[in-house]
Amino acid sequence: MKVKIAELQAMVERLISKRLYSKDEAARIAEVLLYAELTGKNTQGVLKLVSANPPQDIKPQYAPKIVRETPLSAVFDAGGAVGMLAAQLATDKLIEIAGRSGFGITTMRNYSSSTGAIGFFARKIARKDLICVIASNSPRSVAHFGGIEPTYGTNPMAFGFPTMDNPIVFDMAASAITWFGLVQAKALNQSIPGDVAIDADGKPTTDPAAAMKGSILPFDRSYKGSGLAMVVELLAGVASGASYVFDEGDWGSTFMAFSPSLLMDLPDFKRRSSDLIAKVKSKKTGSGQAARVPGYDLEFEILERTESGEIDIATEIFEQLRAKDQVTTT
Amino acid sequence: MKVKIAELQAMVERLISKRLYSKDEAARIAEVLLYAELTGKNTQGVLKLVSANPPQDIKPQYAPKIVRETPLSAVFDAGGAVGMLAAQLATDKLIEIAGRSGFGITTMRNYSSSTGAIGFFARKIARKDLICVIASNSPRSVAHFGGIEPTYGTNPMAFGFPTMDNPIVFDMAASAITWFGLVQAKALNQSIPGDVAIDADGKPTTDPAAAMKGSILPFDRSYKGSGLAMVVELLAGVASGASYVFDEGDWGSTFMAFSPSLLMDLPDFKRRSSDLIAKVKSKKTGSGQAARVPGYDLEFEILERTESGEIDIATEIFEQLRAKDQVTTT
Numbered sequence: 001m002k003v004k005i006a007e008l009q010a011m012v013e014r015l016i017s018k019r020l021y022s023k024d025e026a027a028r029i030a031e032v033l034l035y036a037e038l039t040g041k042n043t044q045g046v047l048k049l050v051s052a053n054p055p056q057d058i059k060p061q062y063a064p065k066i067v068r069e070t071p072l073s074a075v076f077d078a079g080g081a082v083g084m085l086a087a088q089l090a091t092d093k094l095i096e097i098a099g100r101s102g103f104g105i106t107t108m109r110n111y112s113s114s115t116g117a118i119g120f121f122a123r124k125i126a127r128k129d130l131i132c133v134i135a136s137n138s139p140r141s142v143a144h145f146g147g148i149e150p151t152y153g154t155n156p157m158a159f160g161f162p163t164m165d166n167p168i169v170f171d172m173a174a175s176a177i178t179w180f181g182l183v184q185a186k187a188l189n190q191s192i193p194g195d196v197a198i199d200a201d202g203k204p205t206t207d208p209a210a211a212m213k214g215s216i217l218p219f220d221r222s223y224k225g226s227g228l229a230m231v232v233e234l235l236a237g238v239a240s241g242a243s244y245v246f247d248e249g250d251w252g253s254t255f256m257a258f259s260p261s262l263l264m265d266l267p268d269f270k271r272r273s274s275d276l277i278a279k280v281k282s283k284k285t286g287s288g289q290a291a292r293v294p295g296y297d298l299e300f301e302i303l304e305r306t307e308s309g310e311i312d313i314a315t316e317i318f319e320q321l322r323a324k325d326q327v328t329t330t
Numbered sequence: 331m332k333v334k335i336a337e338l339q340a341m342v343e344r345l346i347s348k349r350l351y352s353k354d355e356a357a358r359i360a361e362v363l364l365y366a367e368l369t370g371k372n373t374q375g376v377l378k379l380v381s382a383n384p385p386q387d388i389k390p391q392y393a394p395k396i397v398r399e400t401p402l403s404a405v406f407d408a409g410g411a412v413g414m415l416a417a418q419l420a421t422d423k424l425i426e427i428a429g430r431s432g433f434g435i436t437t438m439r440n441y442s443s444s445t446g447a448i449g450f451f452a453r454k455i456a457r458k459d460l461i462c463v464i465a466s467n468s469p470r471s472v473a474h475f476g477g478i479e480p481t482y483g484t485n486p487m488a489f490g491f492p493t494m495d496n497p498i499v500f501d502m503a504a505s506a507i508t509w510f511g512l513v514q515a516k517a518l519n520q521s522i523p524g525d526v527a528i529d530a531d532g533k534p535t536t537d538p539a540a541a542m543k544g545s546i547l548p549f550d551r552s553y554k555g556s557g558l559a560m561v562v563e564l565l566a567g568v569a570s571g572a573s574y575v576f577d578e579g580d581w582g583s584t585f586m587a588f589s590p591s592l593l594m595d596l597p598d599f600k601r602r603s604s605d606l607i608a609k610v611k612s613k614k615t616g617s618g619q620a621a622r623v624p625g626y627d628l629e630f631e632i633l634e635r636t637e638s639g640e641i642d643i644a645t646e647i648f649e650q651l652r653a654k655d656q657v658t659t660t
Contacts, residue, residue: 147613148614149614150613172557224549224550228500239599258402262400279481280575
């Protein structure tokens, strides 16, 4: 069904600010969820509010705090807050530091559940005219190359670059399938592709339940994907003070950014990155359509959806949201 | 054949310092070539001295210079020097800046030919207790995902992390096969695997000559490898002032590093990164042997070879080197 974006947003904010989060905090969390809806990545969207362990029910232990700070860095302890809020705080602080110093790095640990799509934060940082790298780890589900036991999380990484108009934002998970992909296939009684996971004995499997007891493979089934997963574990887990190579534990994220003006005048960088897009799009493709530049082309779609004022959402999910909204407002 | 490392090194330094480079510069270039030999990556080693366009014959136009400098950065113009020397200078400056400021970024452009294996520089930086990221671009040979025309270089990326003993160093190219792999297969009249390259019409090919007229595929044949190749093009080409998406042009590299002490006490970081290695190695593998940690395990092999004082080298190459050495000394 089509719903008004403003209506959905107000409902989401109301729902989150009911008990545990302030209106301000709810708005920051809603922003991340709505972005996922606007990009069409709706597994990262408002679905989370009606799934198990929803953000609005995650009770912080204490207010997020900075436990180490230098002119170039801030190390956060999120106090058990929901990951999306924690990542917003780390992003804000990063923009402040890198805006002032030319470079910044912030880390976040002790948050609950996922941060949402990290491309959102990379886009936000790149729109402030900063180049950025973000890494997030999670409980182990992906095997090291040659391994038959989970070692790394699905470990996404994101990169953002300003241009003359839309930022370029590239994000990717280190795993051949997402954990949610397994959960979904299992729930729907579907099989998974034969080359994305192994069972507990290390044999390829198409059974999502067997894969969940076994390991997901690195995205390229080689040492390269495994190496990138390890890099994320080092940046997001080891360097942030969070857990690493873990089952039960503390997810971590690291956010880094620098100004292109460390290297050249900002307008020159933007002119050059926009020119790179033009060059990439000028090359022949199999389909005859211009190559898609990550983040950049998506931004036009987001804009279009935003301007239309309406968004597509599964009726069932919207009804569940509305039910929750009414229960708690009456 | 086995040759004494010291003898090989002296010969290489003599050869390079004959005409265009000082003894000091020759030693810096030789260090990169010898490292490749010690790691067994001998396509990046002394073979270069007897191949086409050898380093010792690359005449610099002018002395490498810094064209922009801030407390956190230095932008180099290499003046046409050989890539290995240029990368050594950028690495030295990076270590100086990041050692002083906690973060540093240096870029290098206007150098001739490849920098050699960028893992060498990542290792050097990590041994100075810095976490680093390096990216290098090169003339276009790799298609964008869905593309059928070369867009990106083979675009390697490297990451380095200090530990309590050997650094972790991960480096990878964004391409499914190296350009040298095509050259070699063509010279030996061999075919290449069916899933690493396409011809000029975009059809998979096993003919290296057809692949050289067509495109190499991203290493994972998907949008992820293509996205990483684009990230390298942005960091190493766009941000450095070098060329990007180019045939004839100016190769570029970017070197970034930060101190773990921005985030936690250095000994804590090293204890944690060493612990990550132990955890990774504790997981079951298909072969029953402990997982190989990139760079880390290699370092033990380098040490062993260094301590033995001797190295394996193809007799033919050594004879060619010796001939060059004698011609120019008499």
